[in-house]
Amino acid sequence: MTKKLIIAVVVIWALVIAGGVGLGVVLLTRGDSGTDASPSDTAKQPTSPKGPDGRTLDDFYDQKLAWTKCGSDDCAKLEVPIDYQKPGEGSIELALERASATGKRIGSLVINPGGPGAPGTSTVRDANLYFGSELRAAYDIVGFDPRGTGHSAPVDCLSDSELDAYIAADPDPDTPQEVQESKDNSEEFWQGCKARSGTLGGHVSTVEAARDMDVLRAALGEKKLDYFGFSYGTRLGATYAELYPQNTGRLVLDGAVDPALSSRDGALSQAKGFETALRSYVGNCVSAGNCFLGSSVDAGVTTIKDLLEKIDQQPLATGDPEGRKLTVGLAFYGLIVPLYSKDNWPYLDDGLRKGLKGDGSTLLMLSDFYGSRENGTYTDNSLEAISVINCLDDPWSITADQVPSQYPDFEKASPTFGKVFAWGLTACNGDPFRSTDEPDLKIDGAGAAPIVVLGTTRDPATPYEEAVAMAKELESGVLVSRDGDGHTAYNKGNSCIDDAVNAYLIDGIVPKDGLRC
Structure with a gap:
């Protein structure tokens, strides 16, 4: 499988799990293109004092891009302030491609x-x-x-081996040992972010x-x-x-x-969305006849839930050369990834068919795709950046002890995934960073x-x-x-x-x- 085959799933939004039209006739007039591209007078600009290096915000706006060939495209670097409130006190470069x-x-x-x-x-x-x-x-x-992402001063929180353990953990811890593991994983993640990313970690907000x-x-x-x-x-x-x-x-x-x-309402919305998508997937299987999951949507969803519970008790063999098994955490990500595009439902068919027979190889492959893991390493920092950015935008969270009180609302929104998303509300616990640039912006x-x-x-x-x-x-x-x-x-x-x-x-x-x- 290549990323091109399931390209739609790269546009994943805000899935943070703890521990682990007839046309109208309105015409817009395009302004003539030109080089007068300074900030608008009415834009909400931060102040622009000179910093220790003597630069102001205008100096960043006045820069010229130096494009060079990179394959069939052109690439360049854009220099921007680390902190727009203090534009003369350090900068980073953003990777561009055209x-x-x-x-x-x-x-x-x-x-x-x-x-x-x-x-x-x-x-x-x-x-x-x-x-x-x-x-x-x-x-x-x-x-x-x-x-904070890709090749633009990426934030870093965990080593590859630590990230393997983080994503493999149970996203719905249901024993005291698993709850403690979830707390430890969160603490290790945020301590790692602070140690590895430093000041930058507080300046990657939306x-x-x-x-x-x-x-x-x-x-x-x-x-x-x-x-x-x-x-x-x-x-x-x-x-x-x-x-x-x-x-x-x-x-x-x-x-x-x-x-x-809010973070909570957004999590409820997404939980409901994935439940709807799962039931649509199962419904398509049932309507085609002889569905391997069951004779009805409810029966098919139950089959999937039972499989996840079995994997929680006993991870599946995968044939992975590194000896990795399919844990329930990895199975969860492997399950949701194909739901991003109907074209990818055959991958989920294959993953579930094999999973029901004790083979977790396809679901592991799908989970690795979600995490950008290839050939034993992670090709980008998306699993780390998503948490840092989301928690800068909204640091609200609850403690592990408060999670069970959220179950009724979340299981109503999603009987299959509700508890997972409820645990996601703890994702920002221990976050050492706070946004200093319009943290309460209303849009x-x-x-x-x-x-x-x-x-x-x-x-x-x-x-x-x-x-x-x-x-x-x-x-x-x-x-x-x-x-x-x-x-x-x-x-x-x-x-x-x-x-x-x-x-x-x-x-x-x-x-x-x-x-x-």
Whole structure:
């Protein structure tokens, strides 16, 4: 299996487990491209005092990018302040990659694949898989590894062997020993983050990443930022629109998250989303006839739950050359990964069929894909960055002793996964970092150009209701809905969605609000 075969799952949003449209006729006028790309006077800029090195924020905005060839694309580095409140007191470099427009170029389209923690440069290398030919022809696709991720000063918390143990742990500890293991894992994780990441760990928030995007806009020579964000990338895009409404161009936010949700309510929403996706998957199996999971949806879901309980008691052999077995933690991730795209359901069929026969090899392979683990090592730091970024954005958490009181609400939302997501509420316990840049930012994007928000009705990771909410909360939000399974809507074979997105990004034609595809 390659990442290209199940590429949709890289846009995973905020899955943190403890321990382990008919087109409208509105036309937007594009400003002439030029080099006058300084910060907007009305943007919410931080103060810009000189630091010890004499630099101000303007110095970062004035930088020129030095693009060099990297394979078929171009690569560069963008320098940004570690702390925007103190721009002269240290900087980091962000990795950039650009796939040039294949036709008549109209500008740069900055993209983010989600996470938080997923590197955007790798998405550019797969631009032909993510973006339709019309967009590829019209735009330079520009990806960046957000601060703290990929090759952009990545945060670090655990060694590879420690990360193996972390993700393999039971995400729903149900014995005193497992509860203690969960507490120990969390303590080890955050102590490791502090020791290995230092000051940077407190400066990888979504607000700061959005500020980086405005510096990137200026360095690209664009007066307005045109942007396509998937999953968590929708939160990043909405944050940009809040901070820099006058610099906001054509934004498409696909697989939207509700930025107004609390951590707890967001976890409940996602738990419900994965339950819906699982039942849709089982329902598809049952409707095809002779379903190996059972004769009804309820029976099939019970079969899966029973399998997880058996794995919890006795991990499965996998044939892994390192001798790893499929623990219940690894089985959980292996189960949810294929739910991100209906095209990947055959992988889940294979994983469950083998699992029921005592073979955990396919589910282990899927879990490794989730964690970006290849050939015995981790190819990026997404498993670490997701927790650091999420907990900077919202450090709220509960203690292990408080988790059982959450069970009723979470099991109502998801009888299969509810307890796992309830334990996820402890994820920020012990976090030593706190955001110092707009930690309580409220998002409505007042003053921004129309923002197209895409939602899929049976999206597991960012449930449809969150897209509805985001579109309402954004003053210029325009909701476009896809009736279907899987995570995100664009380039999934729905021509109605693709036509609406292309018409907006390329021609400035705003979709009709409420368009259903």
